[in-house]
Amino acid sequence: MKKTIIAIVVVVIVALGVYYFINSSKTVVVDNSDQKVATTTKLNNIATSTKPENKLETIIGQSVDGNDITAYHYGNGATELLLVAGMHGGYEWNTVLMAYQAMDYLKANPSVIPANLKVTVIPVLNPDGLDKIVGTTGRFDLSDVPSQTTAGRFNANNVDLNRNFDCDWQTKGTWQSKTVSGGSSAFSEPETLALKNYIQANKPKAVVAYYSAAGGVYSSNCHTGILPETSAMTSAYAKASGYTANEDFNFYETTGDMTNWLAKIKVPAISVLLTNHNDTEWTKNLAGIKSLLKYYTK
Numbered sequence: 669m670k671k672t673i674i675a676i677v678v679v680v681i682v683a684l685g686v687y688y689f690i691n692s693s694k695t696v697v698v699d700n701s702d703q704k705v706a707t708t709t710k711l712n713n714i715a716t717s718t719k720p721e722n723k724l725e726t727i728i729g730q731s732v733d734g735n736d737i738t739a740y741h742y743g744n745g746a747t748e749l750l751l752v753a754g755m756h757g758g759y760e761w762n763t764v765l766m767a768y769q770a771m772d773y774l775k776a777n778p779s780v781i782p783a784n785l786k787v788t789v790i791p792v793l794n795p796d797g798l799d800k801i802v803g804t805t806g807r808f809d810l811s812d813v814p815s816q817t818t819a820g821r822f823n824a825n826n827v828d829l830n831r832n833f834d835c836d837w838q839t840k841g842t843w844q845s846k847t848v849s850g851g852s853s854a855f856s857e858p859e860t861l862a863l864k865n866y867i868q869a870n871k872p873k874a875v876v877a878y879y880s881a882a883g884g885v886y887s888s889n890c891h892t893g894i895l896p897e898t899s900a901m902t903s904a905y906a907k908a909s910g911y912t913a914n915e916d917f918n919f920y921e922t923t924g925d926m927t928n929w930l931a932k933i934k935v936p937a938i939s940v941l942l943t944n945h946n947d948t949e950w951t952k953n954l955a956g957i958k959s960l961l962k963y964y965t966k
Contacts (some may be wrong), residue, residue, distance in 0.1 A: 713910035728790070729862025732824035735795040735805045737862050739788050742774040747964060750872040751789045751957070752863070752957065755830050755879065755926065757797020759819020759945075761813055763878040764798060766948035767791035768807060770957060788872070793859055796824040823859055827851045830879075831922070832860045833929035835890040841923045850924045858962060863926070867935065873964060874901060875937040877927050878953075882919070883943035884912040885956075888927035888936075897936040905938060908959035909952040919930040 701795040726739045753767035754760070771789050774781065781787055792798055795805035801820035802812045821843075822828055831841030831850035855861045869876070874897065885906040887894045894915060906913035917939065922928075930937035940956065942949050 692714070713907060716765060726866075728866040729858055731853060731859055732806075733795070733796045733799075735799070737793060737795060737859060739790045739866065740771055741786055741788050742771075742778065743783075743786040745781070745783055745785040746754065747784050748786045748788055748870060748872040749960060750867070750875045751787065751878070752793055752875065752926070753790065753878040754768070754792035754794055754798060755877065756821040756828075757792070757823070758801025759797065759818055760878075760880045760942075761798060761802060761808075761820070762880055762942055762945055762948050764791050765808075765810075766878060766942070769948055769950045770953070773954065780961060782961060784966045785961065785964055787961070788870075790863070793863060794823055794829055797822060806911055822848070823942065824855055825838045825849075825851070825857060827857050829860055830926055831856060831924035832857050833864075833924045833926045835923075835925060835928035835932050837924040842920055844920065854924065858881035860926075867930070867933075872935065874960070875927065875930055875935060876901075876905070876957075876960070877937065877939045878942065880942040881944045882917075882941040884914050884941050885909070886914045886917045886927075886939040886941065888925075888931035889916060890928045890932035892931070894934050895931060895934065898938060899929065899936050900963065901936055904959040904963050905940065905956040909940075909956035911940065911952065911956070 671922055675964070724741055726741070727736045728739050729737045731737060751767065751770060753763040755763075767789055768791055771791065774787055774789070792805060797820040799805050801814065801817060802808045804812070828841060828843060828848040828850065831843075831848060832854065836853035837854040838850050839852070841848050851857050855864055884903050887898050887902045902913050904917075905911070927937040927939050940953065942953075
């Protein structure tokens with residue numbers, strides 16, 4: 669009996685040895701090709717990936733001094749309404765504050781933007797000019813604003829940006845009774861070029877530019893007549909806001925004007941001039957903006 673048990677144990681041991689020998693003799697090379705491919709692909713994706721697009725804001729360019737010019741977006745519609753302020757920097761700082769009020773309102777009240785629209789706000793086209801007066805290129809308080817000075821009207825190259833666009837452009841332009849620089853050529857300044865590139869790339873349906881101070885809404889025109897849609901915009905904004913509606917700005921001759929250039933390329937555009945250099949006249953301008961939102965609703 670004892671011998672039988674021993675024989676059984678030996679058979680089991682031999683069998684186990686044979687089993688492990690057979691399995692260990694099978695191919696032990698592990699094919700990691702799939703893993704390697706997956707790892708390589710992952711690394712390549714990381715290496716080639718770009719920062720996700722920020723759909724809330726776009727840096728459209730930099731100023732002469734290297735300050736960002738930022739466009740802020742509200743709504744997701746295919747039709748874009750563009751609002752531009754701060755063309756004359758610190759000289760017209762109230763247009764910048766008004767633009768920030770518009771941004772805060774649109775952010776807090778997204779339902780006012782029709783589904784087919786996107787509203788884009790560029791609050792400071794001339795950040796260097798703003799910095800000259802209030803010491804910042806972004807948001808500021810009224811306490812940061814000194815007594816009015818003309819120094820902040822121009823960019824860091826001392827160019828009047830609203831004399832640097834391609835409608836009747838001249839090297840020297842007029843502002844009131846003064847001679848100002850229109851730049852070395854149309855769009856010679858990085859600020860105006862940034863706006864031109866943005867408009868040509870995004871093709872907004874209409875543009876509103878804010879200035880001060882004359883208290884009115886002015887249609888754009890570059891020798892081809894006022895676009896019907898521009899006339900409609902002028903009328904709607906003026907009626908809602910209480911500003912006067914004007915077919916042209918005729919206080920003195922202007923060259924290189926932004927909205928007139930837009931008329932030249934067939935983009936409806938109006939200029940809204942606040943009444944003075946100190947107030948944003950927010951209630952009036954909110955009513956005007958709402959009138960355009962309604963006008964462009966499908």
